[in-house]
Amino acid sequence: MKVLLEENEIPEHWYNIVADMPNPPHAVLGPDGNPVTPEALAPLFPAGVIEQEVSAERWIPIPQEVREIYRLWRPSPLHRATRLEAALGTPAKIYYKNEGVSPAGSHKPNSAVAQAYYNKQDGTKKLVTETGAGQWGSSLALAGQMFGLEVLVYMVKISYEQKPFRRSMMQTWGANVVASPSTDTQAGRDVLAKDPDSNGSLGVAISEAVEIAAQNDDTNYALGSVLNHVLLHQTVIGLEAKKQFEKVGDYPDMIFAPCGGGSNFGGVAFPFFADMASGKSLRLVAVEPASCPTLTRGHFAYDFGDVAGLTPLTKMYTLGHDFMPPGIHAGGLRYHGDSALVSQLYNEKLIEAQAVNQLETFEAGVEFARQEGIVPAPESNHAIAAVIREALACKESGEAKTLFFNLSGHGHFDMASYDRYLAGELTDYDYPEEEIQAALDRLPKVDEPV
Numbered sequence: 001m002k003v004l005l006e007e008n009e010i011p012e013h014w015y016n017i018v019a020d021m022p023n024p025p026h027a028v029l030g031p032d033g034n035p036v037t038p039e040a041l042a043p044l045f046p047a048g049v050i051e052q053e054v055s056a057e058r059w060i061p062i063p064q065e066v067r068e069i070y071r072l073w074r075p076s077p078l079h080r081a082t083r084l085e086a087a088l089g090t091p092a093k094i095y096y097k098n099e100g101v102s103p104a105g106s107h108k109p110n111s112a113v114a115q116a117y118y119n120k121q122d123g124t125k126k127l128v129t130e131t132g133a134g135q136w137g138s139s140l141a142l143a144g145q146m147f148g149l150e151v152l153v154y155m156v157k158i159s160y161e162q163k164p165f166r167r168s169m170m171q172t173w174g175a176n177v178v179a180s181p182s183t184d185t186q187a188g189r190d191v192l193a194k195d196p197d198s199n200g201s202l203g204v205a206i207s208e209a210v211e212i213a214a215q216n217d218d219t220n221y222a223l224g225s226v227l228n229h230v231l232l233h234q235t236v237i238g239l240e241a242k243k244q245f246e247k248v249g250d251y252p253d254m255i256f257a258p259c260g261g262g263s264n265f266g267g268v269a270f271p272f273f274a275d276m277a278s279g280k281s282l283r284l285v286a287v288e289p290a291s292c293p294t295l296t297r298g299h300f301a302y303d304f305g306d307v308a309g310l311t312p313l314t315k316m317y318t319l320g321h322d323f324m325p326p327g328i329h330a331g332g333l334r335y336h337g338d339s340a341l342v343s344q345l346y347n348e349k350l351i352e353a354q355a356v357n358q359l360e361t362f363e364a365g366v367e368f369a370r371q372e373g374i375v376p377a378p379e380s381n382h383a384i385a386a387v388i389r390e391a392l393a394c395k396e397s398g399e400a401k402t403l404f405f406n407l408s409g410h411g412h413f414d415m416a417s418y419d420r421y422l423a424g425e426l427t428d429y430d431y432p433e434e435e436i437q438a439a440l441d442r443l444p445k446v447d448e449p450v
Ligand SMILES: *Cc1c(COP(=O)(O)O)cnc(C)c1O
Pocket: 106, 107, 108, 135, 136, 224, 225, 226, 258, 259, 260, 261, 262, 263, 264, 265, 332, 333, 377, 379, 380, 408, 409, 410
């Protein structure tokens, strides 16, 4: 069963959770230990985005031009997974929002389109960004094309070579894609001088993109997750879902989403948090890989967003900015840190987190594909695995909970990972406790402002 909305039901505002949080977010700090001012962000981001990054307004209007582009695929469908429920023999009801219907195949264009719009408004000519697995790069390539902006993407070299079709997709949408480390930037040249065969990393690619944006007046940087404005843009997911649940006269008891930097989790869960803030009982669960257990085992501390330490310091759950991600197949969930908003809510026990191992996630994804037809992204499989755990617990207890998760994307570009799973070549990996403890010593030392 599918629950559909009309195009005129695309939300007219984004929801800003800061207005409903019991405590204000921790300040973001500059290299001198003082809070970063909005002006300091101006070389990288457009005014509209900076305003949203620091806003405490509950409702922020979605520009008409952005809603027009959203109409290409939004509102996205809410599905009831009746075949999966039957296969599991659970009394629980399982619903999911399908963000895989966007042209790029994930939720990421919800923010890419908004960011491209505010840049166009500000007279930016070119956007530069980094991409790991390619999902953010393709979303920004699409969005840049929609608003007539040039897009330059530093793609981690190993992915550039191993995921040629994500690269062709970006090029089809007119983006220029460069394998990182590159000789374009000082950051890239430094890495290549030490290791000419470097495979690259997200941290290096971020450093390259930020360097280009900082040096060129007509060029801005765009980030696909983690920051407050990105989570804000993603709230269209949860806002639509609330209308869809209203249509069928139901309401979730628990909401699940995969969590990398936190944008699709925030997007689906935050609008429901507004109901929790006014007394409704509801559980919001972020699901992460056991191999990159940022929320469940990381430190809540100030840390950098990148390997080189070029970004401001954010108070967040972190595994250390020099965290080397193990080679798991959910590329979008391999970040060392997490959204400051998600981190704070988790620290204050207002949301929950679970970690799942890789084999269980693919097992869940294959079961989902066989029952519901859609082949999910490996990231989305994390939420599915957690939902299946809960649905089976309901079977034991006889409870008929309403479970809802975000299907953040489809897996059509990730079939090599499914191949390896089906061939029995994937293994589980729990991030070692020694590494987590060792990261504590490498966290930057800061005096926290009170
Ligand atoms: C990028 C990505 C994620 C993880 O990023 P978040 O910012 O945590 O949402 C999850 N699923 C898909 C399909 C992605 O592309």
